[in-house]
Amino acid sequence: MESKNIINRFAEKMNIDANNVFGILKATAFKQRDGNEPSNEQMMALLLVAHQYGLNPFTKEIFAFPDKQAGIIPVVGVDGWSRIINHHDQFDGMEFIQADNYLSYPDAKACPEWIQCIIYRKDRSHPIKVIEYLDEVYRLPFESKNNGGYKILSAWQSHTKRMLRHKAMIQCARLAFGFVGIYDNDEAENIIAGGQTTTIIDIGAIDMNKISDRTKQLTKKLVDRAISTQAWESAMNYCQEQFSGVERRYVELTLIKARENNVVKLAHPDGNSTVIESNTSNSHEEIKEGQ
Template sequence: MTTNTTKPSADSSETAAGKKSEKLKETLAAKFCSRFSIESEEKLLSILKSTAFKVKDGEVTDEQMQALLIVSDQYGLNPFTKEIFAYPDKNNGIVPVVSIDGWLRIINQHPMMDGMNFENSNNWLTPDNGKTSPEWMECILYRKDRNHPVRIKEYLDEVYRAPFEKKNQNNGQTYLVNGPWQTHTKRIMRHKSLIQCARYAFGFAGLYDEDEALRILEDNDNSVIDVQAEVINSEPVKLSNTDIKTLDRLTTRCITENSWQGAIDWINSNRNPELANVMVDALNKNKNDFEKGKLIAPNATQTQSQSQSTLVSNQTSGDEKDKGTDSVRKTNLDEARKRLN
């Protein structure tokens, strides 16, 4: 009896590996098509390539798309609702990023999850351009199968991301860019402690939050994407005439009622983060000018006259309202308007 001991050629091995990889890709793609009711795999991949990858230039490869599908499938995350997305790295791989909504999903869906709690330091710090925040924040996660909870502290001085400089492509001038660490310092601290604690408690590996992903890409001098563009637009936000008039009204009210913090809270609640940053900065400048005597507070007669004018204008026409209020603002806020323009 003769036994054939001929070994398969390298070409046939590569072909078999390629077919296996293609089968895996097709299986995952078909699974996602069924899960999200998408009629074809081609359309699925096309949608995900354009929405689930943060790319400045270039194209997303099929291999990168497959890597994202594998991670998404492993943790049951939805790429269409931004629970997971990815940055391509310069080695044709990916940096998988899980949003806070995605982290909360995989934490709360873990079968051993038994609750969480947060504690924070009584010592508060104010970082560069940030808001006052606890020196540290601790997340406490409880598992059903353990007698003791997992407790992880994150310290502000270690995780805080300072504002960075951005260059205007038109005039070459640089300006500071504020990101989530400046607008929502305490919230991001809480997110960081939760994510790190979840890694210790449940062993989540190979996943990053967006802050970590951007730092990784910056450290690697990645030229594939503009990592800073993820925080704000590439150009400074400009105030519209409506925004400037709103600032005028807010400033006049703050001067007469000393309600600066209330105005800041209103701006943060009613404007997108990028526009809110610019408006709050402008309002703070107006406050400093007022405290230095550069802006004059309306007297009681002016304030009463303005209120009566506003009341009448509401019953007649918007044009008369603008005329009445603008006369007061013009007296007190000419310098602020020039600075905003």
């Protein structure tokens, strides 16, 4: 699919002139820091990621910060996360559990020490559970040391419990559905401030001594096949059927990280942007040892 077809599709969906798409994106979907306008390549990258996840940049379900390498950092708002979770074919409900113990920070409302998100998938017998701790994600208000000093409060101070719940939902969704290459606003701010790489998934905690050579070999084949066909969902389903325990966790995280890297490449275009349509058919059934 050529780049102009993506632009035409968005224009038709939004009932606007295709020639005005980039102008509207500049005004609504890019957060500028230095006054420079985003390039056409950066705006095309945003449309590519929005297309992949079915998000609408014109209603701020997804927007972007330009990064330091002339690419973008795709940021998904809470409404956008809710959309991709609820529209996933295997989504079968969500629950939240919170700690009885509350913490209090200056200028903020009291909040549970942690909130757990539980997501159910139709194709799995066990739910995915993730706990997010307030002390690890809470953001202090911005404090200026100029003009006598002042504070700028954020939603972390006015809606502390809601923000922690959002954090738990987003992290759980990443593990449940393999959503990668997209970030929440806090993560994007941290990336810009610290110059860190755009990576959320880390397999460093896995004890590699417990991963067999067979599993490593099959995982590499699975990743290569998923990259070539864009059949990430069927790759994850194959993982769930063929592996268990720590080895399944290793394969899951390897697939998630590989898909994240694949999406990040889309977000750093070389001027020849294209879209590979996702193939969700079960194209991994034939992967065997020795192939």
